[in-house]
Amino acid sequence: MSRARVFEWFRRFKEGRQLVNSDPRSGHPSTSHNEEKIAQVGSCDEILRTDLNMRRVSAKFVPLLLTEDQEFQRLTISSDLFQSASDDPVFMKLIITGDES
Numbered sequence: 001m002s003r004a005r006v007f008e009w010f011r012r013f014k015e016g017r018q019l020v021n022s023d024p025r026s027g028h029p030s031t032s033h034n035e036e037k038i039a040q041v042g043s044c045d046e047i048l049r050t051d052l053n054m055r056r057v058s059a060k061f062v063p064l065l066l067t068e069d070q071e072f073q074r075l076t077i078s079s080d081l082f083q084s085a086s087d088d089p090v091f092m093k094l095i096i097t098g099d100e101s
Contacts, residue, residue: 011056
């Protein structure tokens, strides 16, 4: 706390102030949520869960189940990568991985 602030509080208590709580302020209290925003977030959450069949895992939405096409695509890519790694021993050194987050 600055020296000026200490003197200001000293003056306030000398004038009769007894509490250190903040004085009431005029105007509308600031808030980051209201009923409309709560309803919007709830509806987005419901759409992700029911319509898109996703669930929350560690604060991220992930697909609950893969479609047959997605499973086939993963199998094809995995088989191709396995075959490439079997044919060329240097192939694994060329792979770079990453994460979207």
